[in-house]
Amino acid sequence: MPEIRTERDVGTLAQLSLSRIMERVESPRVGRALFWGTVFTVSFSLFALLLVSVTYLFVAGVGIWGVDIPVAWGVAIASFVWWIGIGHAGTLISAVLLVFRQEWRASINRLAEAMTLFAVACAGLYPILHLGRPGLFYWLIPYPNTMGIWPQFRSPLVFDVFAISTYAVTSLLFWYMALIPDLAKYRDRAQSRRAFFIYGVVCLGWRGTHAQWRALESSALILAAIATPLVVSVHSIVGFDFAASIVPGWHSTIFPPYFVAGAVFSGMAMVLTLVIPLRRVFSWEAFITLDHLDKIAKVMLASGLIVAYGYMAEIFTAYTAGNQFEKYVVENRMHGPYAAIFWTVMICNVVATQALWSPTVRRSKASLFGLSIVINIGMWLERYMIVVTSLHRDFLPSSWGMYSPTFWDWSTLAGTAGLFLSLLFLFVRFLPAIAVFELGQLKSKETG
Amino acid sequence: MKSEKHAAPIFGFAAEFDTEEKLMTALRKARDAGHSKIEVCSPYPLKGLSDGTDREVRFFSATALAAISVGALLGYALPYYTSVLDYPLNVGNRPLNSVPAFLIFAIELAILAAAGSLTGLFLWRSRLFRLFHPVTRLSEFKRASVDRFFLVLETSEGLFDERDTRAWLEQLSPGKVYEIER
Numbered sequence: 001m002p003e004i005r006t007e008r009d010v011g012t013l014a015q016l017s018l019s020r021i022m023e024r025v026e027s028p029r030v031g032r033a034l035f036w037g038t039v040f041t042v043s044f045s046l047f048a049l050l051l052v053s054v055t056y057l058f059v060a061g062v063g064i065w066g067v068d069i070p071v072a073w074g075v076a077i078a079s080f081v082w083w084i085g086i087g088h089a090g091t092l093i094s095a096v097l098l099v100f101r102q103e104w105r106a107s108i109n110r111l112a113e114a115m116t117l118f119a120v121a122c123a124g125l126y127p128i129l130h131l132g133r134p135g136l137f138y139w140l141i142p143y144p145n146t147m148g149i150w151p152q153f154r155s156p157l158v159f160d161v162f163a164i165s166t167y168a169v170t171s172l173l174f175w176y177m178a179l180i181p182d183l184a185k186y187r188d189r190a191q192s193r194r195a196f197f198i199y200g201v202v203c204l205g206w207r208g209t210h211a212q213w214r215a216l217e218s219s220a221l222i223l224a225a226i227a228t229p230l231v232v233s234v235h236s237i238v239g240f241d242f243a244a245s246i247v248p249g250w251h252s253t254i255f256p257p258y259f260v261a262g263a264v265f266s267g268m269a270m271v272l273t274l275v276i277p278l279r280r281v282f283s284w285e286a287f288i289t290l291d292h293l294d295k296i297a298k299v300m301l302a303s304g305l306i307v308a309y310g311y312m313a314e315i316f317t318a319y320t321a322g323n324q325f326e327k328y329v330v331e332n333r334m335h336g337p338y339a340a341i342f343w344t345v346m347i348c349n350v351v352a353t354q355a356l357w358s359p360t361v362r363r364s365k366a367s368l369f370g371l372s373i374v375i376n377i378g379m380w381l382e383r384y385m386i387v388v389t390s391l392h393r394d395f396l397p398s399s400w401g402m403y404s405p406t407f408w409d410w411s412t413l414a415g416t417a418g419l420f421l422s423l424l425f426l427f428v429r430f431l432p433a434i435a436v437f438e439l440g441q442l443k444s445k446e447t448g
Numbered sequence: 449m450k451s452e453k454h455a456a457p458i459f460g461f462a463a464e465f466d467t468e469e470k471l472m473t474a475l476r477k478a479r480d481a482g483h484s485k486i487e488v489c490s491p492y493p494l495k496g497l498s499d500g501t502d503r504e505v506r507f508f509s510a511t512a513l514a515a516i517s518v519g520a521l522l523g524y525a526l527p528y529y530t531s532v533l534d535y536p537l538n539v540g541n542r543p544l545n546s547v548p549a550f551l552i553f554a555i556e557l558a559i560l561a562a563a564g565s566l567t568g569l570f571l572w573r574s575r576l577f578r579l580f581h582p583v584t585r586l587s588e589f590k591r592a593s594v595d596r597f598f599l600v601l602e603t604s605e606g607l608f609d610e611r612d613t614r615a616w617l618e619q620l621s622p623g624k625v626y627e628i629e630r
Contacts, residue, residue, distance in 0.1 A: 018491060018595035142530060150535055153527035154542060154549045162556040170563040177570060181593070185491070188590035204576035207583065208592055213493040214501050215573035218508040219566045226512060226562045233555060440492035444468055 010285045013443050021443075022185060025434045027282045029186075035281055036429055043421035050415020053408055054129065062132050064408045071391045071403035076130045078383040079413050081238055082266065083123035083420075084164065085259070085379065088231055089267025090116025091171060092299075095227035098220065103445075104295060106438035107287035111278070112271050113175045114433070118423040119270075120168045122416040127160065129412070156240035163237040167230050174223050177216065180206050182432035235263040242386065249329035249390030252317065258310030265303040265349070266379035268296050272372035276365050278428065287434055290363045297362040300375070304353035307382075311350065325395055333389045337402065341385050348378025459582040459630045460485070460602040461614060462589065463622035471597035472496045474620040478599065481616070485602035489583070489592045504573070511569050512562045519561025523554035582628050589626075600628070 016024070028036060057064055067074040090112040097105040128137045140161045142150050151158045183203035190196035206212060236256035243255035272293065279288045318330040333342045352374050361367045393400045427433060465471040471488060475497070478486050488494070527550040531537065536544050571577065583589050583600055592598045599622070601613060617625045 022594050142526060148535065150530035152537075152539070153531050153553065154539060154546050159549075159552050159556075162553055166556045166560045166563075170559060173563050173567045177567060180576070181492075185593045188593045200579065204571070205579040205581065206574075206576065206593075207581060208489045208491060209487050210490075210494070210497055210499070212574040212576075213490070214499075214504050215570050217493055218501070218504040219570035219573075221505065222508045222512045223563060223566050226516075226559055226566070229555070230559060233552075237552065437492040441495070444492065444495055 008285070010283055012286055012289075013439060014446055016286060016443075018440055018443070021287075021439055022189070022436055024283055024286070025432055025436050025439075026186075026189070028429045028433065032281060036425060040422065040425045040429075043418050043425055046414050046418020047422045048418070049411050050419055053411040053415050054125075056408065057129060057412070058134065062130065064406065065412075066403055066405045066409055068401070068403070070394065070399055070401045071388055073130075073387045073391065074403055075384070075405045075409035075413060076126050078380065078387045079416065080123050080126035080130075081259075081383045081387075082380045083119045083126070083416065084238055085235060085263035085383075086267045086270045087116040087119040087123065087167070087171070088235060088260070088263035089271050090114070090119075091167075091227055091231045092264055092267070093271070094174065095224040096231060098224040099228055103442055104292060106442050107284075107434055108271065108275060108292060108296075109438070110175070110178065110435045111275065111428075111433050113171065113178075114424065114427050114431075115267075115270060115274060116171050117168070117175060118420045118427075119267075120164065120171065121423065122420050124164060124168065125416065125419075127157075156237060156244045159237045159240060163234045167234045170223075170227055170230060174220070174227055177223070178220060178435060178438075179431065180204060181208060181213075181216065181437045182435060184208065185436055186432060231264075232260055235259045242390075247390050247394055248323070248325035249314075249333075249386070252314065254310055254313045254317075258307065258313070261303045261306035261310065262379060262382065265300060265307050266376060268300040268303065269372040269375035269379070271296055272300075272368050273376060274424065276369045276372070278433075280365075282428075284434065287439060290365075293365065293368055294359070294362045297356050297368060301353060301356040304349060304356070304375070308350045308353070311346070328393070329390055332393055333385065336389070336393070338385065338389050338392075341381050342389075345378055345382045345385055348374050349382060352378070457630070458603060458610065459628040460600055460604075460608070461617055462583055462586060462626045462628055463599045463601075463617045463620060464588060464591075464624045464626070465597040465599070465622050466595075468494055468496070468597055470622070471599060474599050474622065477620060478601065482607055483601055483605065484607070485605040487583075487600040487602075489589075489598040489600065491593050491595060491597075494597075507573075508566060508569060511565055515561040515565035516558040519558035520554040522561075523557030524550055526557070527553050582630060585629055586626050588624070596623075 011020075013021070065074060065076065067076070093105050093112040094109040094116075097109070128134050131137055140151055140158060151161075180203050183199050184206035187196060187199035187203050190199055236259065239256035239259035242250035243252055245251060275288055275296075276293070279285050315330050318326045321327075333339070352371060355361045355367070355371060361371070388403050392403055463474065465474065468490065471490070472494065475486065475488055488497070528545065531546075531550075532544045538544075583598075588596075589598065599617075599620075601608065601617065603610075607613075614625060614627075
């Protein structure tokens with residue numbers, strides 16, 4: 001493939017020595033303090049806003065949000081679906097691409113996997129905050145209790161508890177396991193006793209012997225194969241939350257696959273949003289090359305087309321199934337009070353995505369970054385549309401109503417973004433954000 | 449209190465190499481010479497070394513399969529016991545044993561069990577949690593995690609002789625040979 005030279009020359013993986021690679025990966029820990037300090041301060045301030053919002057929510061109850069009857073699920077559930085969807089790209093990159101031996105994943109898998117963990121952390125907050133009585137969240141867990149009752153295991157909301165906790169735990173284990181050898185590198189290069197001690201403990205005494213590498217590679221391969229169904233199962237189950245109900249606009253068999261495609265689509269967009277600035281600031285262009293961006297963009301285009309198919313299928317069934325309520329939901333989305341959201345979703349997720357057919361766009365950082373922001377917004381609005389427009393006008397016109405988010409809805413959403421970014425920047429600074437040992441392995445394979 | 453057998457003054461020798469290829473050549477020679485307590489340490493998995501990898505993958509897969517079976521059984525038993533045996537509840541006249549719904553718990557717990565057991569197996573097979581090893585006394589060994597390749601021979605094997613082994617290692621033309629204190 002012809003190399004398009006639009007980048008500053010930072011060398012290629014083959015040109016850089018192992019110790020230079022290590023220095024580059026380590027650069028956020030030692031350099032760029034002003035940049036890091038600024039972004040972390042902003043992120044952490046947003047996180048503080050989350051703490052304020054959640055405290056007020058715990059004191060005053062969910063009435064501070066815009067939710068009411070008929071729209072009892074609002075920004076909170078839309079954001080829950082959005083965050084959990086973002087996580088899926090990380091698992092796709094780290095697990096599915098490992099199983100298919102796609103070596104290009106080496107430089108972005110750890111960052112993507114970290115993104116998964118932090119997105120799942122944000123997503124996991126929402127259902128609990130939305131419970132109304134968050135202190136009783138443990139009722140969702142089956143434990144023998146004096147009331148003698150159990151959770152309702154036929155309910156997708158209970159599926160969610162199991163699916164998301166399994167997803168969080170498996171992702172954490174998978175991520176941590178592959179982090180161990182690189183934590184040992186940080187231990188060996190530690191400048192202070194404190195850093196040596198902390199990295200020394202968390203790397204569990206890794207020495208890089210053949211037996212250790214063998215055990216790591218075998219377990220990572222099998223674990224990746226086992227994590228692969230999670231890419232499909234978690235968001236399918238989130239889709240069931242909607243599809244298993246009888247609400248028009250939700251009660252549809254297309255939901256699980258359409259949600260999974262949407263998850264990969266928005267997750268890849270988030271990977272681009274994060275990776276494009278980070279590779280520039282920390283000079284990671286040699287590791288995360290334009291080829292990487294190009295490949296992510298292709299995955300985004302493919303999943304975006306499946307999402308577009310999902311939209312069409314919804315409209316098609318609404319008009320052919322002979323159910324007046326289904327048909328009304330679609331017409332109400334297109335022409336009703338929330339029509340602006342529908343058309344914005346179509347422009348962001350269907351029209352704008354078609355730009356990715358062009359190789360020039362796929363290899364232009366500015367266009368990809370802009371497009372990734374557009375898609376992130378479009379996918380959030382899509383979930384908002386699914387949640388709100390289906391509920392606000394269902395079967396009986398007498399029970400129709402409107403929904404509008406309050407300040408606290410928005411502050412909680414901004415706050416979770418703060419939590420996500422704070423965790424991400426802490427990760428980038430204090431942990432090896434790029435899998436150095438995998439780069440070494442890749443380099444060794446390339447050179448012969 | 450050290451026993452007589454372990455009273456050897458040193459733990460062994462570490463030979464440092466600057467490329468993967470040199471290490472691999474040295475490893476082959478060491479094996480041919482009959483050394484048995486050999487350890488190689490590298491900053492990334494060595495492409496030329498696949499001893500026992502197949503067996504290890506099989507071992508990990510077998511464990512994962514066992515964990516998946518147990519997890520799936522428990523995952524099905526949980527909703528079955530609670531919703532069919534302990535507290536049967538008729539919801540919209542759906543069958544008490546709702547197979548499609550309950551299978552989800554079987555799948556999730558199977559994955560969870562496999563992930564947990566693979567992590568445990570990895571920690572055990574790679575002997576982690578052992579935070580100290582004599583070779584880490586060498587300050588030069590710190591580069592083994594970045595850009596140096598080490599061959600470590602231990603004294604506890606039969607063939608070891610302090611002077612001969614050192615001379616033998618040096619003729620492999622490593623960057624340097626270090627003595628590892630016990």
